[in-house]
Amino acid sequence: MSQSMFRNAKHENLQSHQRTLKKVNRTMDDAEEEGQPMVNEAKVYASEVIDDVKQEASKIAEQHLQNVACQISGVAKAFAITAENLKNEHSWIADGARQAAQKRDKISESLRENDFGALVHDFENYTRKQPALVLGGAAIAGFFLTKLLKDSSNHDDVTVSEKSNQNNLGVRSSGNTRGS
Numbered sequence: 001m002s003q004s005m006f007r008n009a010k011h012e013n014l015q016s017h018q019r020t021l022k023k024v025n026r027t028m029d030d031a032e033e034e035g036q037p038m039v040n041e042a043k044v045y046a047s048e049v050i051d052d053v054k055q056e057a058s059k060i061a062e063q064h065l066q067n068v069a070c071q072i073s074g075v076a077k078a079f080a081i082t083a084e085n086l087k088n089e090h091s092w093i094a095d096g097a098r099q100a101a102q103k104r105d106k107i108s109e110s111l112r113e114n115d116f117g118a119l120v121h122d123f124e125n126y127t128r129k130q131p132a133l134v135l136g137g138a139a140i141a142g143f144f145l146t147k148l149l150k151d152s153s154n155h156d157d158v159t160v161s162e163k164s165n166q167n168n169l170g171v172r173s174s175g176n177t178r179g180s
Helices: 002-086 091-113 114-130 131-179
Strands: none
Touching: 002 091, 002 114, 114 131
C-alpha cells in the first residue's frame, strides 16, 4: 500500500507541476502579446531619438567645420601677407608662403562647400587608398599634441611654482619686516 500511495502522490505532484507549467506558459504568452505594442512603441521612439541626435550632431559638426574653415582662411591670409612682405627681400620664401596660402584657401573652400558627411566619406576613401600616409600623419600629430600638452603642463607647473615662491617670499619678507 505504501508503494501505491507513493505512486499516487508522485502522479498528483507531476500533474500539479504540469498545470503550473501550463499556467506559467500562458501567462508568459499573454505578457508577450500585451507587451509587444509597448516594445514596438519603444523601438519607434528610440529610432526617433537617434535620428534627432544624429541631426543635432551633424549641425554641431557643420558649425565646427565652418569655424575651422574660417580659421584656415585666416592662416591663408597671414601667409599671403607674409608673401607680400617678403617678395622683394626673400623671393623664395615669399613663393613658399604664397603657395601655402593658396593651398590653405583651397582647403578652406572645400570645407565650406562640402557637408560634414561628404568630408568624412572623402577621408574614409583617402584612408583606404593611403593608409600608411594617414597613419604616419596621425603619429606625427600625436607626437606634436603630446609635446604641446607636455609643454603646457610644464608651463602650468612653472606658473604654480612661481606663485608658490612669490607667496613664500611674501610671507618671509613680511615675517622679516615684523622681526626687524
